Amino acid sequence: MDRIKLDYSKVLPFVGEQEIAVQREKATKALKGLEDGTCKGRDFLGWLDLPVCITDDELNRISACAGKLREQTDVVVIVGIGGSYLGAKAVIEAMSSSFDACSGMKVVFAGNNVSEDYLYELQAFLKDKKFGICVISKSGTTTEPAVAFRLLKDQLIEQEGLAVARERIVAITDEKKGALRTMADREGYETFVIPDNVGGRYSVLTPVGLLPVAIAGFDVRALVKGAVDMRMYEKGNGAELSATYAAVRNTLYEKGYVIEITVNFNPKLHYVAEWWKQLYGESEGKENKGIFPASVDFTTDLHSMGQYIQEGRRILFETVLSIDKTKYWLQVPHDVHDFDKLNYLAGKRIDEVNKMAELGTQLAHVDGGVPNIRIIIPELTEYYLGQLFYFYELACGISGGILGVNTFDQPGVEAYKNNMFMLLGKPGYEKK
Ligand SMILES: O=P(O)(O)OC[C@H]1O[C@](O)(CO)[C@@H](O)[C@@H]1O
Numbered sequence: 001m002d003r004i005k006l007d008y009s010k011v012l013p014f015v016g017e018q019e020i021a022v023q024r025e026k027a028t029k030a031l032k033g034l035e036d037g038t039c040k041g042r043d044f045l046g047w048l049d050l051p052v053c054i055t056d057d058e059l060n061r062i063s064a065c066a067g068k069l070r071e072q073t074d075v076v077v078i079v080g081i082g083g084s085y086l087g088a089k090a091v092i093e094a095m096s097s098s099f100d101a102c103s104g105m106k107v108v109f110a111g112n113n114v115s116e117d118y119l120y121e122l123q124a125f126l127k128d129k130k131f132g133i134c135v136i137s138k139s140g141t142t143t144e145p146a147v148a149f150r151l152l153k154d155q156l157i158e159q160e161g162l163a164v165a166r167e168r169i170v171a172i173t174d175e176k177k178g179a180l181r182t183m184a185d186r187e188g189y190e191t192f193v194i195p196d197n198v199g200g201r202y203s204v205l206t207p208v209g210l211l212p213v214a215i216a217g218f219d220v221r222a223l224v225k226g227a228v229d230m231r232m233y234e235k236g237n238g239a240e241l242s243a244t245y246a247a248v249r250n251t252l253y254e255k256g257y258v259i260e261i262t263v264n265f266n267p268k269l270h271y272v273a274e275w276w277k278q279l280y281g282e283s284e285g286k287e288n289k290g291i292f293p294a295s296v297d298f299t300t301d302l303h304s305m306g307q308y309i310q311e312g313r314r315i316l317f318e319t320v321l322s323i324d325k326t327k328y329w330l331q332v333p334h335d336v337h338d339f340d341k342l343n344y345l346a347g348k349r350i351d352e353v354n355k356m357a358e359l360g361t362q363l364a365h366v367d368g369g370v371p372n373i374r375i376i377i378p379e380l381t382e383y384y385l386g387q388l389f390y391f392y393e394l395a396c397g398i399s400g401g402i403l404g405v406n407t408f409d410q411p412g413v414e415a416y417k418n419n420m421f422m423l424l425g426k427p428g429y430e431k432k
Contacts, residue, residue, distance in 0.1 A: 030401025041408030087204025140178020226386020
């Protein structure tokens with residue numbers, strides 16, 4: 001099997017190899033802190049060896065549960081927010097056909113917002129459908145998924161009766177604590193556990209990511225294998241890829257490039273970037289520090305954000321997720337009239353046009369003062385997504401270590417929650 005690659009040659013017009021080497025040394029120290037378990041947030045390092053530790057029994061249980069839901073239902077609603085849905089959404093969007101339901105099974109998401117219209121429309125869509133619910137919350141107390149789950153559970157009971165509803169609900173949560181654990185135990189739902197030492201945004205390789213992906217009909221074993229191979233490669237090579245990426249982005253940050261834009265040239269990667277934004281934003285954005293993670297879909301956003309990136313404030317760098325080989329083959333057709341003057345492209349692959357757009361964009365943006373990193377993904381498969389997830393997770397752990405923050409907490413997220421609870425009159429929040 002091939003491996004994802006990193007190309008930072010188009011960063012070198014902006015920073016010297018020597019400057020990167022300084023950050024690379026810091027990266028080596030940060031990596032040691034992770035591997036020794038001496039870094040800040042050391043109670044949350046379970047993800048480091050997670051892919052290697054997943055047993056065959058666990059994978060079989062995940063497959064069996066997914067198989068049962070696929071048999072019994074036409075639609076499964078994945079209820080969760082942040083790390084409790086983004087990894088699964090990223091894989092499912094990347095692997096699904098852009099127009100069909102994935103492998104005959106429709107997987108939809110809820111609990112990642114509190115929009116009344118969204119929930120109303122979802123309930124209308126589920127009316128008279130055979131549906132199931134996979135509810136995911138590590139804490140078991142997050143408001144958005146809790147509200148959605150209450151509505152959907154009631155609807156399921158109303159449509160199917162209590163006994164069938166219990167059969168069609170699966171909960172993924174803490175082993176012992178939280179409201180969801182209490183409810184699942186009391187109602188007798190099938191449950192899967194999110195390990196204590198794995199934070200939400202690092203949980204894609206636990207049942208949190210794996211079960212929804214299996215329900216959608218995709219290959220979780222290949223996903224895990226990709227992560228295992230990346231873990232083994234990085235372990236044997238001083239985290240060559242992850243530490244280098246972490247060092248390069250921190251070198252840029254020190255030079256005033258405070259915004260990293262993750263770029264794709266394939267809309268299927270949109271949610272990979274969303275997953276990455278949570279991973280890096282929640283991990284690094286604290287103590288008034290951290291690179292701001294942003295993302296764009298090209299070429300779509302070249303026609304909107306392209307102007308700013310080319311000529312706006314020079315505080316941006318780009319990391320392009322570049323897919324080497326497409327899944328399909330499609331050529332630009334020849335036209336006898338050539339009214340649109342496109343015959344110069346006739347016979348060329350659509351992907352060649354896309355690749356030239358990618359190269360042309362890189363040249364233009366580098367010329368315009370935007371450093372460019374490329375992550376080259378051989379093909380868009382579960383296996384390479386597994387590699388990519390592990391690479392990004394390890395690089396994030398290292399990068400947070402270089403920055404000197406606790407990569408694994410997210411104290412800032414509480415501020416909005418406290419205000420919302422106070423405004424809604426939640427008992428215990430009146431005085432706040
Ligand atoms: O799985 P939970 O506990 O519902 O949390 C969901 C998300 O909310 C956060 O805790 C932030 O509020 C994220 O870190 C997490 O991924």
